Amino acid sequence: MRILVSGATGIVGRFVVEHLLAQGHEVLAGVRAATHTLPFSRPVETTLLSLDPDATLPDFDGCDALVHAAFQHLPGRYRGGEGNDPDGFRRANLHGSVRLFEAAKHAGVRRCIFLSSRAVYGRQPDGILLTEDMTPAPESLYGIVKWEAEQALRALSGEDFVTASLRATGVYGLLSDLPHKWETLARDYLSGRPVEDRVGTEVHGDDLAAAILLLLTTDATLVSGRAFNASDLLMSHHDVLSELQQATACVHPLPKPLDKSLFHPMDTSRLRSLGWHPGGTERFRADIAALSEHLTDNR
Known part of the structure; x- marks a missing residue:
């Protein structure tokens, strides 16, 4: 095509x-x-x-x-x-x-x-x-x-x-050649600067x-x-940084988590009924691992 x-x-x-x-x-x-x-x-x-x-x-x-x-x-x-x-x-x-x-x-x-x-x-x-x-x-x-x-x-x-x-x-x-969506967040956290939680899909x-x-x-x-x-995951900055913390062994405290029950997940059953299978948590974790490596290589 x-x-x-x-x-x-x-x-x-x-x-x-x-x-x-x-x-x-x-x-x-x-x-x-x-x-x-x-x-x-x-x-x-x-x-x-x-x-x-x-x-x-x-x-x-x-x-x-x-x-x-x-x-x-x-x-x-x-x-x-x-x-x-x-x-x-x-x-x-x-x-x-x-x-x-x-x-x-x-x-x-x-x-x-x-x-x-x-x-x-x-x-x-x-x-x-x-x-x-x-x-x-x-x-x-x-x-x-x-x-x-x-x-x-x-x-x-x-x-x-x-x-x-x-x-x-x-x-x-x-x-490649573009900043990751959470790169600034990650750099702030790893540098010890205060960060706040935010929830989104x-x-x-x-x-x-x-x-x-x-x-x-x-x-x-x-x-x-x-x-x-x-949409795939209802995700927060706390989730992102928790995964990054494990990947980097960073000792800085995580932001206080917000209540996710107040936010709006998206129903994707219509798309999934056609055979769509997003990567879920496994893909998210792999991406944060790649982000961690990227940050390490670009210090």
């Missing part, structure tokens, strides 16, 4: 590209600017892709599918990623995305997977399980834009254009990429026009 991946050099995009390549697929990487250096393990064809609604559209020639992982935001921020330009944020991430969906359908692309977010659910009662059957109630502009893009994509679904939205949670995992980037490939290849009747939660 030949697959155009927008946002290919971003964190999620890199996991997706590497996973697709490892599974024998051909990748066309959508990038913002031409560059001679790409962060992939093997050569990849590129095409210029911008979310500016006035920009030239990418060439979908020969592509069977589109994975839309591009998102325009302030560095390191998704919620609040609009900064002082909410209109520009919406114009790029909603109108630019819908324009890309429409162009893909017009070009004869057969499948489109949109990287959405758990932010579409907004605030919910403490401890409630987030399911895809709930009515989204986003409160941040980030969540609103993701939800409106989901609806626009679903409206384009048809027999010749199979679509799905993947509501992803926080993404972790070590990538997490999924490894490669497991998220596997979910995307599953939605690209599963029977269309089980996928098209649907949303799927993608």
Whole structure:
């Protein structure tokens, strides 16, 4: 399969590209600017892709599918990623995305997977399980834009254009040349600086990429026009640092753990019913071991 991946050099995009390549697929990487250096393990064809609604559209020639992982935001921020330009944020991430969906359908692309977010659910009662059957109630502009893009994509679904939205949670995992999600946290802890606990749902980037490939290849009747939660672990900074403490024999005290029962796990039975099996605690522990080694090598 030949697959155009927008946002290919971003964190999620890199996991997706590497996973697709490892599974024998051909990748066309959508990038913002031409560059001679790409962060992939093997050569990849590129095409210029911008979310500016006035920009030239990418060439979908020969592509069977589109994975839309591009998102325009302030560095390191998704919620609040609009900064002082909410209109520009919406114009790029909603109108630019819908324009890309429409162009893909017009070009004869057969499948489109949109990287959405758990932010579409907004605030919910403490401890409630987030399911895809709930009515989204986003409160941040980030969540609103993701939800409106989901609806626009679903409206384009048809027999010749199979679509799905993947509501992803926080993404972790070590990538070369990029700081790990918990690297600053880990360095603060190992240096003896005070850290506070924080709870969230997490999924490894490669497991998220596997979910995307599953939605690209599963029977269309089980996928098209649907949303799927993608999450693996309800995780806290206390959990991360506890594992790091064991890997490094650090003697600094751990932060006081928060009550996880107040937070919102995500129901992933819909995605698991298609055959998705994320790495769970075993993968998390392996990743923290790799992070520990990375920190040791870069002292």
